Amino acid sequence: MSEVVRNPAGTGSIEDTWSALPAGQQPEWPDAAELSSVVSELRSYPPLVFAGEADQLKDRIAAVSRGEAFLLTGGDCAETFAGVTADAIRAKLKTLLQMAVVLTYAASLPVVKVGRIAGQYSKPRSKPTETRDGVTLPAYRGDSVNGFDFTPEARTPDPKRLLRLYQASASTLNLVRAFTTGGYADMRQVHAWNQDFVAGSPSGERYEALAGEIDRALQFMRACGTEPEELRTVEFYAAHEGLVLPYESALTRIDSRTGNPYATSGHYIWIGERTRDLDGAHVEYFSRISNPIGIKLGPGTAPDDALSYLDRLDPDREPGRLSFIVRMGAGQVREKLPALVEKVRGEGHQVAWICDPMHGNTFEAPSGHKTRRFDDVLDEVKGFFEVHHGLGSHPGGIHVELTGEDVTECVGGGTEIALDALHQRYETLCDPRLNRSQSLDLAFLVAEMLRA
Numbered sequence: 281m282s283e284v285v286r287n288p289a290g291t292g293s294i295e296d297t298w299s300a301l302p303a304g305q306q307p308e309w310p311d312a313a314e315l316s317s318v319v320s321e322l323r324s325y326p327p328l329v330f331a332g333e334a335d336q337l338k339d340r341i342a343a344v345s346r347g348e349a350f351l352l353t354g355g356d357c358a359e360t361f362a363g364v365t366a367d368a369i370r371a372k373l374k375t376l377l378q379m380a381v382v383l384t385y386a387a388s389l390p391v392v393k394v395g396r397i398a399g400q401y402s403k404p405r406s407k408p409t410e411t412r413d414g415v416t417l418p419a420y421r422g423d424s425v426n427g428f429d430f431t432p433e434a435r436t437p438d439p440k441r442l443l444r445l446y447q448a449s450a451s452t453l454n455l456v457r458a459f460t461t462g463g464y465a466d467m468r469q470v471h472a473w474n475q476d477f478v479a480g481s482p483s484g485e486r487y488e489a490l491a492g493e494i495d496r497a498l499q500f501m502r503a504c505g506t507e508p509e510e511l512r513t514v515e516f517y518a519a520h521e522g523l524v525l526p527y528e529s530a531l532t533r534i535d536s537r538t539g540n541p542y543a544t545s546g547h548y549i550w551i552g553e554r555t556r557d558l559d560g561a562h563v564e565y566f567s568r569i570s571n572p573i574g575i576k577l578g579p580g581t582a583p584d585d586a587l588s589y590l591d592r593l594d595p596d597r598e599p600g601r602l603s604f605i606v607r608m609g610a611g612q613v614r615e616k617l618p619a620l621v622e623k624v625r626g627e628g629h630q631v632a633w634i635c636d637p638m639h640g641n642t643f644e645a646p647s648g649h650k651t652r653r654f655d656d657v658l659d660e661v662k663g664f665f666e667v668h669h670g671l672g673s674h675p676g677g678i679h680v681e682l683t684g685e686d687v688t689e690c691v692g693g694g695t696e697i698a699l700d701a702l703h704q705r706y707e708t709l710c711d712p713r714l715n716r717s718q719s720l721d722l723a724f725l726v727a728e729m730l731r732a
């Protein structure tokens with residue numbers, strides 16, 4: 281039996297495993313005593329998710345790695361405390377449900393649905409500080425750490441925000457659970473999710489036609505005397521980057537069934553591109569928990585690194601445990617991905633390969649907005665599919681930044697947002713997201729690739 285880290289009630293704590301190692305992208309908390317009192321408080325809180333749910337997701341991701349399912353992960357780059365409203369949560373969920381329906385119906389594959397939601401509040405930054413008009417302040421690291429306003433008060437990391445992170449995650453998850461199991465996600469609502477969207481939107485109209493086909497299939501089943509229970513609710517999981525280690529540790533609990541530690545801040549957490557140092561604190565922490573986990577792999581990843589991650593994070597080669605989320609950029613995915621896939625396959629192990637077509641395709645518009653081209657996003661997904669089809673492996677899923685609102689943050693798409701229109705509704709505090717219509721466009725295009 282592997283060494284068990286007891287937390288919170290036992291003699292040891294999971295912090296003991298990683299705290300001596302270098303941890304990238306951690307805020308400079310001004311007051312260590314205050315952080316430690318926040319951590320103690322968090323330890324007394326109930327878990328946000330249960331180990332059994334995380335295990336169920338691991339089973340679903342195992343099916344993805346066998347080529348029997350497709351993983352859809354989507355949500356904000358950075359959630360905000362102000363964004364915890366019923367309308368915003370419903371809009372994101374609706375977008376994901378619509379995308380999932382398109383993918384499921386067109387590809388006849390089960391779709392595993394995961395939100396970048398209920399915990400995605402902490403951000404790694406390319407620079408620790410930001411300078412405006414000669415004034416330098418700490419960079420914004422997400423609502424869990426500091427405020428977005430460019431003032432010394434807002435930008436000073438405040439450990440109490442970790443308590444708000446927990447509360448924001450809990451209330452979001454509560455609503456998501458209500459929506460997904462309380463009737464809103466019932467397949468018979470397939471038209472209702474589109475109601476506010478059809479007029480004037482090409483992707484909305486295309487969706488409406490597909491919903492009509494689904495409706496007829498449901499009526500046919502009903503006429504035959506069957507109405508499967510599975511269509512009434514949706515299995516939905518919450519994911520975020522596991523970045524701020526004191527928070528993740530404080531919510532790590534021992535599963536009473538197995539004695540194994542689980543992160544209970546979300547079902548699935550991932551290691552970001554900037555914190556995947558093999559000798560660093562993040563890899564160490566993630567190696568101790570039993571959840572399904574992901575690791576972002578950028579264009580600098582050597583094929584041997586992929587094997588080292590497998591050895592460190594999935595030594596037992598447990599199906600569904602580790603997914604590789606590749607974010608190479610449209611220009612590099614065709615060149616860089618094949619060697620990784622071949623190396624892992626040569627090992628005899630099947631992992632879930634997920635495409636993040638966002639983070640390798642960011643650029644600055646002349647207006648100064650950070651943006652992405654819809655066509656680059658699409659091209660990276662295409663390259664990802666081409667590589668997998670060429671090697672006979674399974675393109676397991678996509679991981680995208682999106683919102684349910686009609687924002688103007690990424691250029692292009694069916695409704696053609698132009699570079700000079702970005703200012704119209706640019707609301708993200710971090711990376712640009714696909715809006716609802718661009719998200720649906722993407723789902724239709726990915727569905728075609730899946731069918732090919």
Ligand code: PEP
Binds near residue numbers: 357404521554576
């Ligand atoms: C993110 O997912 O928002 C992110 C920062 O990604 P990456 O770690 O791949 O840069």
Ligand code: MN
Binds near residue numbers: 358639681710711
């Ligand atoms: Mn991002």
